[in-house]
Amino acid sequence: MNLKIVCIAFACVFISQVASAKSDYLDDAIAEYPSINGTSLDSCSLCHSTGTNRNSYGADFDAANRNFAAIENVDSDNDGFDNITEIEALTKPGDANSHPTVQASITVKKPNGGETWTIGTKAQVTWQSTGNVGADVRIELWQNGQKVKTLKGTTPNDGKQRVALKVSLPTGTGFTVKVKSVSDPSIGDESNASFTINPVP
Numbered sequence: 789m790n791l792k793i794v795c796i797a798f799a800c801v802f803i804s805q806v807a808s809a810k811s812d813y814l815d816d817a818i819a820e821y822p823s824i825n826g827t828s829l830d831s832c833s834l835c836h837s838t839g840t841n842r843n844s845y846g847a848d849f850d851a852a853n854r855n856f857a858a859i860e861n862v863d864s865d866n867d868g869f870d871n872i873t874e875i876e877a878l879t880k881p882g883d884a885n886s887h888p889t890v891q892a893s894i895t896v897k898k899p900n901g902g903e904t905w906t907i908g909t910k911a912q913v914t915w916q917s918t919g920n921v922g923a924d925v926r927i928e929l930w931q932n933g934q935k936v937k938t939l940k941g942t943t944p945n946d947g948k949q950r951v952a953l954k955v956s957l958p959t960g961t962g963f964t965v966k967v968k969s970v971s972d973p974s975i976g977d978e979s980n981a982s983f984t985i986n987p988v989p
């Protein structure tokens with residue numbers, strides 16, 4: 789047997805041992821999380837970026853003495869979703885570019901019913917958004933199911949906007965505010981209940 793054959797034989801034994809060590813952990817992962825079997829998470833890339841280099845999830849797994857349950861509530865790749873949420877959604881817990889899809893939504897917080905606005909003052913409109921709502925929103929004033937005024941045609945989607953209550957606005961009861969995405973007006977929300985606008989005192 790020449791040296792070349794000995795080296796190749798050694799390399800094969802070494803590689804097969806590394807490979808079997810990897811697949812043991814993958815088997816453990818599948819035993820812990822049967823739903824990943826046969827999916828894109830059923831791969832070395834669950835814990836490794838390239839070759840034997842661990843990704844952030846693999847590093848946390850190693851640091852936790854290879855205890856999957858101990859790192860379930862950790863967000864290893866810092867993409868806003870903890871590891872168990874990603875595993876259940878079949879997205880990669882060690883890859884920030886892979887994460888669950890968030891439904892785009894807007895929720896009006898103020899006015900949400902019962903308020904009284906007064907012409908001549910400024911009123912605060914606030915809202916929350918999730919997912920990809922876009923950079924800007926528009927704010928509309930509705931009364932008894934009819935749109936009466938666009939208070940802001942476009943304003944940054946930063947969750948709050950003060951609006952000047954001009955004398956040209958109608959007064960009375962039955963008002964609601966709608967906040968909608970400018971890029972996709974089908975994403976929006978309306979005050980849960982109506983509020984009142986009083987004239988200048």
Ligand SMILES: [Ca+2]
Pocket residue numbers: 863864865866867868869870871874881
């Ligand atoms: Ca994550």
Ligand SMILES: [Ca+2]
Pocket residue numbers: 865867874879880881882883884885886887
């Ligand atoms: Ca991820």
